[in-house]
């Protein structure tokens with residue numbers, strides 16, 4: 001019985017993949033799951049196709065897209081050169097949540113790279129993404145499948161909430177795994193630079209290629225303009241005004257409680273982005289209308305996995321003022337804190 005069910009499920013996803021591949025070959029934009037977040041894909045060799053991504057998302061045209069491949073043989077179509085360190089990274093982390101910036105070929109549609117002479121490439125670690133790209137037999141440009149500025153989608157329902165009626169199709173592969181976008185590393189410079197922290201940590205990268213720099217723009221409190229064009233936009237943001245509160249545990253609690261109290265006095269609907277360790281405490285506070293946990297403080301993988309769904313849930317529940325706890329910037333914490341800071345638009349209180 002189970003066998004029959006899983007066979008039927010396999011056939012349904014095969015049908016979806018074949019149809020989606022057909023749409024991609026016809027220069028349409030189709031959303032599909034990857035191990036990080038859902039992507040909105042289109043033929044990376046066609047400006048007609050890629051234009052549909054920008055239109056559907058409402059994305060600024062100076063923000064380049066990542067090109068996804070299923071096999072290393074596709075690399076030579078889009079990258080003119082693969083430095084030795086890039087080879088090592090591909091060997092170690094592909095398929096997986098690592099985007100590598102490489103010199104581009106002329107075949108890449110100009111809209112993909114927004115006028116840059118480099119292109120970001122990754123091989124996603126998701127069976128549906130790999131099957132779809134292989135079936136289309138094209139390199140697929142795909143940003144996250146959200147309306148520009150909204151949190152990235154980690155389920156097909158999130159994609160539909162943002163893009164229904166604006167794209168040719170969505171392949172439903174259930175919830176994504178990592179939950180945050182890939183790490184972006186530029187290996188066209190020496191030492192290589194992390195342009196966006198993500199699923200592969202700095203520590204993991206350094207084990208393979210030695211020292212890597214961090215783009216100064218996403219280090220705590222930085223004011224620099226980021227080198228990854230996409231990092232400069234307010235991103236990942238819920239509709240409510242979000243604040244992060246950093247500092248010692250007790251002082252953070254007092255500060256957050258004060259902020260909630262004040263917001264309530266102004267008649268605002270309040271939310272707390274809490275953890276398993278603190279959710280019960282906040283639920284007992286009458287100034288907190290909505291309390292959502294992103295998981296346990298001891299499991300940053302779980303926090304990353306749930307973060308965007310929780311940010312979207314604050315919108316669904318109409319939170320107008322949100323206070324959030326912060327996390328260590330070690331390992332995956334760097335990516336989690338980067339997304340939280342963007343969600344908060346840089347609003348951080350130090351308790």
Ligand code: TXA
Nearest residue numbers: 036038039064118119120143144181182228229230231
């Ligand atoms: O996990 C991911 O990377 C997801 C899934 C769908 O693969 N994709 C994704 O794409 O997050 P997007 O477009 O939302 O983010 C791409 C980021 C942006 O910050 C963009 O500026 C940067 O990568 N980027 C792309 N090409 C670049 C280039 N040639 N040079 C510098 N930054 C680049």
Ligand code: MG
Nearest residue numbers: 143144152181
């Ligand atoms: Mg995005």
